[in-house]
Amino acid sequence: MPERRPALDGLRAVAVVAVVLYHLRAPWLPGGFLGVDLFFVLSGYLITGLLLRDAERGPLDLAAFWVRRARRLLPALVVMLGAVLVAIRLWEPAPLWRVRQGDALAALFYYANWHDIGAAHSYFDDTAAPSPLRHMWSLAVEEQWYLLWPLVLAALIALRLSRPTVVALLCAATAASAVTMAVLYDPADPIRSYAGTDARAQQLLIGALLVLLTRRYPGGAAPAARLAPAAAAAGLVLLLTVRDSGDFYYRGGATLTAAVCALLIWCAERAPGTRLVRLLATGPLRGLGRISYGVYLWHIPAIAFAPHLLPGVPAPAAAVVLTLGPALLSYHLVERPVRAGRPRFACRTTGRFVTSAAAAVAACALLATAVTTRPDGRQSEQLAAADRAVFGGAADGAAVGGPAAAMARTGDPSAPPPAEAGLCPDTTSLCERAPARPGQRTAAVVGDSVARSLDPGIADLAARKGWGYILAAHNGCGLTGLVSVDPGSGRAKPFMQQCAEQTPGRIRQLLADYRPGLVIAYSRWENFAHLGTDGRPVAPPSARWATDVHDGLRAFAETVVHSGATLVLISVLPAAPADPACLTHPDGRGCGAAPDETTAAVNRIYARIRDEVPGVKLVSLQDALCPDGRCRAVVDGLLVRFDGLHFSADGARWFAQRLEPLLP
Structure with a gap:
């Protein structure tokens, strides 16, 4: 034979x-x-x-x-x-290098399947940079x-x-x-x-x-x-x-x-x-x-x-x-x-x-x-900032924000630094990061992994003001309750279905249990296609997509403001290139990206929600991140968004300092 x-x-x-x-x-x-x-x-x-x-x-x-x-x-x-x-x-991107080192060694010695399982790295999940x-x-x-x-x-x-x-x-x-x-x-x-x-x-x-x-x-x-x-x-x-x-x-x-x-x-x-x-x-x-x-x-x-x-x-x-x-x-x-x-x-x-x-x-x-060995000097400092976002920030060793969506499945997260100690794992429905001081209000952050990556900055802001602070943002979850669709396959992943089912109830629980006076919302998931009532994908920037997103966001906004809270919608930020060369040459060719039309369309819907629902405030920091009309991961020498979307720990603090004067 x-x-x-x-x-x-x-x-x-x-x-x-x-x-x-x-x-x-x-x-x-x-x-x-x-x-x-x-x-x-x-x-x-x-x-x-x-x-x-x-x-x-x-x-x-x-x-x-x-x-x-x-x-x-x-x-x-x-x-x-x-x-x-x-x-x-x-x-x-350099923050991925040590993750890829583990991938390469696992491939070389033929234990890659158990490596992926141990790192909870889903073969099917392509919502973030896949290996x-x-x-x-x-x-x-x-x-x-x-x-x-x-x-x-x-x-x-x-x-x-x-x-x-x-x-x-x-x-x-x-x-x-x-x-x-x-x-x-x-x-x-x-x-x-x-x-x-x-x-x-x-x-x-x-x-x-x-x-x-x-x-x-x-x-x-x-x-x-x-x-x-x-x-x-x-x-x-x-x-x-x-x-x-x-x-x-x-x-x-x-x-x-x-x-x-x-x-x-x-x-x-x-x-x-x-x-x-x-x-x-x-x-x-x-x-x-x-x-x-x-x-x-x-x-x-x-x-x-x-x-x-x-x-x-x-x-x-x-x-x-x-x-x-x-x-x-x-x-x-x-x-x-x-x-x-x-x-x-x-x-x-x-x-x-x-x-x-x-x-x-x-x-x-x-x-x-x-x-995959890290360089020295200024680039090393930038990578350390990314590491604090990617590999730190969760009491159980899970990564914060984008990390859980982009890195934690493929990496071996280290213990959180002191500034991020106490952050609940993403499986926690509502994470009480700080109780309010007497006479001070409670603020809450809702949204997706990008909102979750803002935690170091919002935590510092709440500490300065004596606010209570609840983190209710979850990886992969938007604001509307729509079932998102994977942009490549045109199919809804199980976690997308779960987010759609759980998000409205989580928001109601937040409002009922903690009575926040300020709710800060950020999500990029509305940029993606979602399942329509007929079970087929509804893609941006179609009229039906815009109607569905508008209706979902309006229902979300009305739920928040009817509880007595002020809702701050943060305009969706365009993605920035995440080429590692941009860490040392942020003004180089290919290190800036013009805002995309889908993001602009979502932000126009946000503006309509602000006009239609009293108690909603819309703030934008796009000018700070895209000062010349092109969005970058590195701004003023600081790695603000380690993968072009999610904030590093120092980037979150940079963002919160610019957000603070815009809050009601």
Whole structure:
């Protein structure tokens, strides 16, 4: 049973194209992420078959197997990581560097899935700067399979269990894995269920079961030919209908997908003359399948860095070019030569390869540390300011504001500095930051992660004035109660639905429990599309979008002012570029951005609310952040907004000082 067959190469091509389209946010293929499932079933099938074939020749040589896997996978990974680390240093905001260091080391040592789980880094959450290595979790699962499964299989062979007994054991293990995925599923953040090796083992085991069953029943050409069209149709339906949110995938859908993938593999192997198999074995699909490993490695970095490498080129086209080019070079200059034992001085013998591989891994780990080391001087001071916002500010170690939306999922937050001590985690509905002094009013801040990142400044302002201060801003939550839609996929994420359901009640609870005299509101979520009453996205700046946002904001404003509070709406601030070069050269090319039309449209709606609802005050600090009509992250030498949206701790204080004279 040769390791590589044309039709299986075609299936690899289908899998990687589906994954790339998913990450390019093709709205017509919501189930593109299922390409990873097909890769898992293929891996279980091919590796088990390879090991069983080796076992028929004699005792399993596990060391030789692991070296072959390393020859196949490690060289291309090291090259990709080296390139990505350089790109991170050049183009990613410096506050992300130590986060990316952890991502790179996790990818290099194949524990990326557990790294993401431990950091609560959601594979699906693209509301903030996603990691250019966020796809490495699946390769980690496969490598863990390559490490553990040969040991299990060798033990099963040594025990001389009957084939039915082994099949029964694997069926039980598959069922246990499926149950694990269902039990661990958390709609608010499914990453543990999605990326855990224990939850994913079911798909690899289904591939292994396919080998055992096809060896027991080697025929089946006629049934396979009849079932091939149905298998292809079932796979297409799954790709077009299954979504990454919702219960279906996690509560049986993953197992069903793996079963369909196994059926496709069986049909490809048993019915080579069918139209489906001939299509899979065509030259373009076969060729793409051969380089599918490189395509998978490079497509996320290509998407992440395309704006820097090919500015002005449409993002999908740029991503395709920057994926296929490195993948082809990797296949012909790295993968094939190393597998063939070239260069001789490094790869000819097993000993030379192991020594060279260890040196390459060590060099890559050192590079990951070196390129993410912080600079000294003024830039270091700016980064420290960002760190206080990104990694400080939560009593339980969670990040503040944008950090929780942008960083906490991928980082290891440090303890909060004293100025931010006492901030409640984002899961707290209402956070009483300070009680009011006798005769003084209570102020509250409501809104999203940007409003939450203002906490250091508002806390200082409240302390100076003796106000009580309640933080009621929550990451990812707007002001209107509308269900926001992810700007790329056109779908509502679970947390968006939860925000829409919980925000109105949270506002009412704030007003009833604390009776604030001043409510300060800031949110950027109204800039995004939302779900209409028909369940379809309503995008800005359409008339229907404007009406929905206006009505939602007016209802919010009336709720606040009818409680007796004064509502201060802070005009939405345009985003600023977050290029790390702008830390030291804030006036450089590309470090300023003109205000966008959607932000201007939201602010016009704010002005209408101010005019329509007595007790509403509208304040704007756009002139301070965009003094020449172009908005910057660094103002007067201070890093005000560490990622172009969220405030650093010092930036929040800078903002609050300018806000104070405008408050009623």
